[in-house]
Amino acid sequence: MISIALEFRSYFVFAIIGMIVFAFTEAAFAYMMKPLLDDGFINRDATMIRLIPIAIIVIFIIRMVASFIRTYCMAYIGRQVINKLRKQMFQKLLTLSTTEYDQSSSGSIITKFSFDIEQIAAAVSTALTAFIQDTLRIVVLFSTMVWLSWQLSAIFLTVGPLVFFIVVKVSGRFRKISKNIQNSMGEVSHISQEVIDSNRVVKIFGGEQFETEKFKVINQRNLKLNLKLTVTQAISMPLIQLIVAVAFASIVAFATSDSMQGQITSGDFVAFLFAMTSLLAPMRSLSSVNEKIQKGIAAGESVFEFIAKPDEQDSGDLEITKAKGMLEFKNISFSYQGHDDKVLDDVSFSVSPNQTIAIVGRSGSGKSSLVNLLPRLYELTEGNIILDDHDIRDYKLADLRQQVAYVGQDVRLFNDTIRNNIAYGVLDEADEEQIIEASKQAYAWEFIQKMPEGLDTEVGEKGVLLSGGQRQRLAIARALLKDAPILVLDEATSALDTESERHIQHAIQNLISNRTTLVIAHRLSTIEHADLIIVMQDGEIVEQGNHSELIKEDGVYGRLHAMQFTDKNLSPTEH
Numbered sequence: 425m426i427s428i429a430l431e432f433r434s435y436f437v438f439a440i441i442g443m444i445v446f447a448f449t450e451a452a453f454a455y456m457m458k459p460l461l462d463d464g465f466i467n468r469d470a471t472m473i474r475l476i477p478i479a480i481i482v483i484f485i486i487r488m489v490a491s492f493i494r495t496y497c498m499a500y501i502g503r504q505v506i507n508k509l510r511k512q513m514f515q516k517l518l519t520l521s522t523t524e525y526d527q528s529s530s531g532s533i534i535t536k537f538s539f540d541i542e543q544i545a546a547a548v549s550t551a552l553t554a555f556i557q558d559t560l561r562i563v564v565l566f567s568t569m570v571w572l573s574w575q576l577s578a579i580f581l582t583v584g585p586l587v588f589f590i591v592v593k594v595s596g597r598f599r600k601i602s603k604n605i606q607n608s609m610g611e612v613s614h615i616s617q618e619v620i621d622s623n624r625v626v627k628i629f630g631g632e633q634f635e636t637e638k639f640k641v642i643n644q645r646n647l648k649l650n651l652k653l654t655v656t657q658a659i660s661m662p663l664i665q666l667i668v669a670v671a672f673a674s675i676v677a678f679a680t681s682d683s684m685q686g687q688i689t690s691g692d693f694v695a696f697l698f699a700m701t702s703l704l705a706p707m708r709s710l711s712s713v714n715e716k717i718q719k720g721i722a723a724g725e726s727v728f729e730f731i732a733k734p735d736e737q738d739s740g741d742l743e744i745t746k747a748k749g750m751l752e753f754k755n756i757s758f759s760y761q762g763h764d765d766k767v768l769d770d771v772s773f774s775v776s777p778n779q780t781i782a783i784v785g786r787s788g789s790g791k792s793s794l795v796n797l798l799p800r801l802y803e804l805t806e807g808n809i810i811l812d813d814h815d816i817r818d819y820k821l822a823d824l825r826q827q828v829a830y831v832g833q834d835v836r837l838f839n840d841t842i843r844n845n846i847a848y849g850v851l852d853e854a855d856e857e858q859i860i861e862a863s864k865q866a867y868a869w870e871f872i873q874k875m876p877e878g879l880d881t882e883v884g885e886k887g888v889l890l891s892g893g894q895r896q897r898l899a900i901a902r903a904l905l906k907d908a909p910i911l912v913l914d915e916a917t918s919a920l921d922t923e924s925e926r927h928i929q930h931a932i933q934n935l936i937s938n939r940t941t942l943v944i945a946h947r948l949s950t951i952e953h954a955d956l957i958i959v960m961q962d963g964e965i966v967e968q969g970n971h972s973e974l975i976k977e978d979g980v981y982g983r984l985h986a987m988q989f990t991d992k993n994l995s996p997t998e999h
Contacts, residue, residue, distance in 0.1 A: 608645055850905060959974065
């Protein structure tokens with residue numbers, strides 16, 4: 425964090441100069457009490473009486489300019505640090521592995537962008553400014569006190585070790601509690617976001633009371649942690665002030681004792697008291713600003729821990745513009761990180777260019793996990809996936825993913841226009857004619873034309889302003905526009921009504937004639953014309969062949985097909 429701040433060292437130098445000048449103006453005000461009292465009031469020096477008011481105005485103007493310079497420069501550094509950290513964090517979001525996403529809640533990540541980053545901003549721009557400024561004020565004011573009377577300064581100095589001891593002890597507790605508060609804020613954000621995203625489920629299933637109680641527990645924990653922080657601050661500050669007050673009383677008693685008679689003038693003593701009382705403010709400020717600094721350090725640790733997370737593995741150096749689409753899955757085994765159970769176990773099959781391969785099986789059989797390995801959303805545990813005679817890990821990651829278009833059952837649209845959602849990833853390359861053609865092939869153009877702004881209609885957050893079928897067709901149009909040689913359809917028609925599905929099946933038939941397609945299908949009727957059907961069960965391939973061959977075998981596929989056919993025939997009589 426400091427290293428980033430030092431990138432703006434010119435601003436930092438000006439800020440330090442401003443702080444030094446500001447501190448010296450405060451010492452000058454204190455020292456002026458000596459000539460004001462001794463020469464102005466006691467000796468009635470006419471020259472000094474004229475000069476002191478002018479000096480006060482000049483010092484105040486210098487102080488004002490110095491204050492502006494230090495405040496602006498430190499605020500500039502603080503916001504630049506935050507701007508750079510946010511860029512680094514967002515870049516990390518784009519390169520973070522899917523496994524890391526799986527292991528982190530979205531709420532905890534969002535908290536780093538909002539709560540944690542603002543804690544750092546407060547520490548850098550406000551707390552760091554106060555820390556440096558107050559330290560300089562203490563040094564300059566104490567030097568003035570020593571100049572006026574080293575004996576009285578020695579008494580005041582005895583409180584230093586005690587104050588330092590308290591600050592060190594309190595700092596450790598501040599940092600520990602602050603880190604727990606940040607974790608707690610992550611939980612608060614996570615639960616709040618879940619309720620926002622799942623508000624319809626909460627309402628329909630009557631989960632309001634359950635969510636209220638769950639949030640109450642987390643919120644109460646956050647309250648207790650913040651109260652602990654408040655108690656620590658409330659105890660430490662008065663304790664430091666009490667120690668300083670004892671030192672102040674001792675100084676007054678010693679200065680008025682007989683032993684000090686003739687060694688210090690009235691002006692010296694008043695100037696000393698002025699400097700000492702001026703010193704109390706930065707000492708008190710340091711004890712309170714310590715809380716913000718410790719919060720900033722804890723937040724910084726959290727943010728830098730996130731930035732330091734490993735990127736996706738991208739060690740390949742092979743470039744590829746347009747793959748032929750020949751795929752070979754060789755002895756594939758896969759387990760999710762932190763789990764010993766194999767999701768895929770020794771899976772092998774080959775796909776020729778332009779073939780359509782359907783992957784079927786019950787839920788949890790490993791279908792989606794298998795296709796997620798192709799664009800390297802997850803890394804293989806064992807085995808190899810070969811694309812055009814090369815292991816997919818040999819290709820540059822961006823080039824590999826450029827070969828794959830993906831449409832899943834969980835459609836993700838951005839809070840943007842229909843145009844930008846269809847052309848996502850190729851926005852700079854696609855013209856309106858291509859976007860319209862893709863939407864026509866996906867049978868989306870008809871409903872797009874009826875929208876208030878056509879292609880420029882906003883779809884809302886996650887496409888909430890569109891129906892499920894409309895969202896699915898936009899996702900298919902996006903895949904069509906990418907025109908990748910390999911197409912992955914992960915139950916892409918599951919959210920469509922019968923009429924929409926029929927249109928999409930026609931579009932897909934036209935599409936797969938010149939590309940390799942992997943289809944995960946729940947409705948077996950949609951993949952009867954596939955070149956090869958792979959049947960999976962418990963992470964293994966139990967059957968493979970075309971539709972006719974598998975029906976004749978009367979195995980797992982045959983039973984699944986018969987079950988769906990029976991359900992289809994029975995469904996009209998059930999209503």
